[in-house]
Amino acid sequence: MNDETAALLFDVVGRLEVSILARECPAIVVLQGERLLALTDYDYLQDDQTAAAFERRAADKAREIDAKRWVLAVPQVWVVTPDAIFSRAVSNHPLREGEQEAITWMSFDREDGVDYGRVPYTRRPNGEPVFGDPEIITVGVRPDESMPGYTLLQALA
Numbered sequence: 001m002n003d004e005t006a007a008l009l010f011d012v013v014g015r016l017e018v019s020i021l022a023r024e025c026p027a028i029v030v031l032q033g034e035r036l037l038a039l040t041d042y043d044y045l046q047d048d049q050t051a052a053a054f055e056r057r058a059a060d061k062a063r064e065i066d067a068k069r070w071v072l073a074v075p076q077v078w079v080v081t082p083d084a085i086f087s088r089a090v091s092n093h094p095l096r097e098g099e100q101e102a103i104t105w106m107s108f109d110r111e112d113g114v115d116y117g118r119v120p121y122t123r124r125p126n127g128e129p130v131f132g133d134p135e136i137i138t139v140g141v142r143p144d145e146s147m148p149g150y151t152l153l154q155a156l157a
Contacts, residue, residue, distance in 0.1 A: 001136065005069050005109045008032055009134055012071040013119050016103050017131050020075055020121070025090050027051070027148065029058045029072040033065035044074060045089035052151040059155035067156075069109040074148040076104045078118065085137075087147075105134070106149030114153065 001009070012030045015038065019026055027044035031037045039061065041054040055072070062070060076087040077099050087104060095101070103119040120132040145151070 001107065001115050002109060002112050004032070005071070005107050005112060005115075008069060008071045009105065009107055012038075012073045013103060013105065013131075013134055016073045016075065017119075017129075020103075020129055025075045027054060027072065027074045029055075029070060029152070031058065031062045031065060031067040031070045033062070033067035035065055037061055037065055037067075045076075048145065051148070052145075055149070055151035056155055059152050062152075062156055069107070070152070071105060071107045072149045072152060073103050073105040073119075076102060076148070078102045078104070078120075101129070103131075104148050106147075106153070108149075108153060108156070116149075 008030055012028055016028050019028070024042065025045060026040040026042045028038065028040050031039070039058055044051050044054050058072070075090045077090055077095065079086045079098050090101060101121050101123070103121070105117050105119070107115045115136050117134055117136040119134050121129045123129050
């Protein structure tokens with residue numbers, strides 16, 4: 001990941017952390033091209049169709065501004081097993097055994113390609129989130145249609 005994409009990642013993650021602190025859970029994508037454009041969607045986690053529609057709108061905007069790079073971040077709940085990573089939408093229900101809240105992110109840069117990762121976070125007893133540092137997933141990733149960023153990436157590829 002180059003410095004420009006890393007700076008964009010920290011921008012997007014910072015925006016989402018502020019939203020999570022406010023008990024909001026939008027998807028946020030920041031597109032960088034002829035100008036910087038940030039888009040949010042509070043219904044993203046509702047279902048796969050809603051998420052895909054937001055990503056298609058983001059792809060349209062990315063083409064409009066000739067985006068050279070972008071980062072999409074979404075709050076989710078992760079379960080990591082030896083064979084796979086499973087995720088689901090965040091909710092007000094307590095986490096189940098083995099689950100962890102995380103900001104799931106995907107970045108794209110025309111020169112560097114695609115990176116995937118997460119920012120894990122835990123909650124203090126009062127519910128306040130404590131965020132970790134962004135992590136890049138270095139194992140082979142085979143994203144499916146339900147992964148955040150999949151539709152956006154396909155629309156722009």
